[in-house]
Amino acid sequence: MWSPNVKQKRMIFFACVLFLLFIINHKYNTPMTLDLRHSDVHAQCVLPEIDPFDKEVMKLDQHPRPPSCSDSMPLLFIDMEGYIQFNHTSLTLYKLSKSDVDCAYIPVERTGGDDDIILKPKIQFNEPEYIEWDFVVANCLDKKGKLIYEAVLTSVDSKTVLERKQIKTAFADQYNVLLFGIDSLSRTGALRKIPKTMNYLQDDLGGITFKGYTKVGANTFPNVVPLLTGKRADKTDLGPAWEHYYFDDYPLIQYNYSHAGYVTMYAEDWPYFSTFNYLANGFKVQPTDHYLRPMYLTMKKLAPVSTSLEQVNLYLENKHIKILPSSLCYKHRTKHVIFLEYLKRFLNAYKTKLKFSFSWMSELSHDYPYYLEIADQDFTDFLKWMKFEGHLNNTVLVFLSDHGSRIDDLRNTAVGRIEARMPLLTIVLPERLKQQHPDIVKTMKENTNVLTTAFDVNAMIGDILHQNFDQHLESLLRYKHPRGLSLFRKIPKERTCANASISEQFCPCFISKPTDIKSPNVQKIVNFSIDKINRMLYKHKSVCATLSLSQIKDAQLVVSSFERYQTKKFTIRDFLNTRVKDENKYTILFETSPSDALFEVTAHVESDSEIKIIGDITRTNKYGKQSQCISDKFLRNFCFCK
Template identity: 30%
Template structure:
């Protein structure tokens, strides 16, 4: 979307967060922190696989916080058949925002049948492209003469075919231009973002693809009034564009811009001193680590360690692959009548952290490995991060540190 990017950069003077790092897999792990300042595990455990009767509590989300302080709120999201908080979850216990689109789109898409009715029916509402329908609703909401908070999440135009998103370029420019010409930016914080990069695609199997998934697009335009009242805010934001930032920071920043910084999360990762979520309107330490920011090693792009390839002749090369394969098969073991047992067909690479960089003692109990394997049936490609316990001679693996990177 070159026109939209140019408009953000030149006309709106947006600040792009070049060190923005996601904190987990897929959309929910991006949106839970942004919209609530919490991880999924800090919410009621509403995953469908564990319970059908536990729902997400709207009071824990920023829509509720904003409403408590006089804001009208809106949450617009397309693709209701795979909703961010419905696909693997039971949804909300009640409507999370004043203006909520889910019921309409569920009815309009006949509870997901639109997915199967062909492309010419899927992407439009009558004569209007669905993404433009959401943009138009957002534009109308922005015209309300009150304090307002809106989260518009458009996925369908890019979710399954990234090439389609270019068709929205001109309309996004028109929307951004309207926001500027209407004078809204005097008192509006504008964020244009993506939730994550491609999770599975041919490019995802490359090193660049691995970075792309983890470093989502994030741009911020500060309100003119805020820049006048807090002259250091823009300077701090620009400085923070070059350091490690996360979805947790976005939540804290939004509250700070609303004058509600006292309501931001005070959670501190155990054994560290600074908060997990920091405001981008204040300078963030350049020394900040992924651990401090609440990013698991599997998702951290800027691991402060050096890696080297494990040779095929090293016994750990095969042992690491076998351990990951066994772990993946164990996950589906209880459904073995439905899910065939997978077989390891190839090992793409195995890397190991360089202990010389971290310790003069080579007998440290845990060594960190990353690995990519291919399994059958089909070409099932997995990328995993694992700790090796040297005392027990075994790998420790978490489902939060395994990515399926093929369709």
């Protein structure tokens, strides 16, 4: 009988240790199955305040290198008016004249469904020549018949659409709608990864960002369907359309806009995983007047091998391993820039017409959310272009996402668990709408601090279509889809996850419980807050009285209501990632003397007893003439003139 010697025993032991380490590593790196659910979706919601730059999040933050695209220059291009022309800069660079090359274009036609395109016969042209297609394959041969240039070029053929369809001109109280979506992006994640874009949206364009915007489904499809239909993505809401082979019978809101005389556009940048095509069949009939999907299908048809390897290549890029040209490029440009250019072409082609567009970007943010930062300046430039060209004068811009990051290590942090539930939603209203309906702006700003969902955005889009801006009228879509409360209408602060149609697994809310006003932590926070107020007033101490505590009116302990939900599959991460505990946050209402002012403060008591105030100390009663001795608008909330 064979008996292992000492050396063999050591080798077997070593192999077993390696195998065990492999299993542990595999278990740890298995996508997390930890499921935290809200224990009481009927409780009034306290929106969680999280730090976008939390230290645990920043440990995971990455800054990828910008992709290096091809340095070859195109020989042909289509200008913004839709005319194909030679790129004379390229001809000069390559020391060519037009007589040295034989160039033509091949029209791309969508046929038979979402995965079917055909390349039409080649067309010779004399520049400049208008292109009666949205997509063509342009190519050039040298004098020897060798192919020296080939690329998919995009245009927006407005002439053909205007010949077959009556598109209305935009007049007063009629507004365009531009839905611009970015997959897997939370509000706080946007502040980290596209700060220039967010600053421009909020500071320069006056965008209104909704802190309580919450997802209603796990991934893209069940969040986009409510956005575009006002209904849940299930058989109960969608009826027979739910079981159809194609999605043509879904009550998508772009159909309503099209019937009302709007020109429509739908663009997604990731054809393999797009909303209505991932593990599905998409649309039998093109869903909008202009549709970007055939462009990507043509790119794949021309280069089937490299496009099939894009996701593998992107994984290697993320590991800083360069084998193939960047998957984020097409020829000499990044693909997201091409995507943005298509939107520009659409807006430019129908500048005076009524427009509805829905665009959705996924490739930069879905699997590797850190790549999104490479588009920050391009997004900002696109928004600046829209403003400069006047496209925002009569357009409601909805800049949003479906959910936060769900599949990377960020999801395993306390902040990440909240971010996964709370996607980005920023809305830019045209100045004309603000001036004509100032109450809408006030109402929308109030709604930023309550629970909102895609159902509410859908109701608002319906109000825009029907020019329903009167604050005293109920949203027209409210009767059809009772889940949605238009963002133009006041949404109750008492709204719960249950009556917002947010299930327990997606509810992000914290809840507050009464606590003893005499507790040491409450006393510390109040004393710290009054001391802070007096320090803020120090420069005005000659005219403002020093405040002291009169009484504590109310104290609430703010706690997470997340509880671990039993999962069938256990991983190491399940053990390491316990429920979110936040049992040292308080919201306190107190009164000061001699002003009788009421102040509300929310604060943490840290483990080292340090006090951290969240947000501002807010005055909850009027100061009237108490502060007339100073002019500072902010400090007037606190000063009591001697």
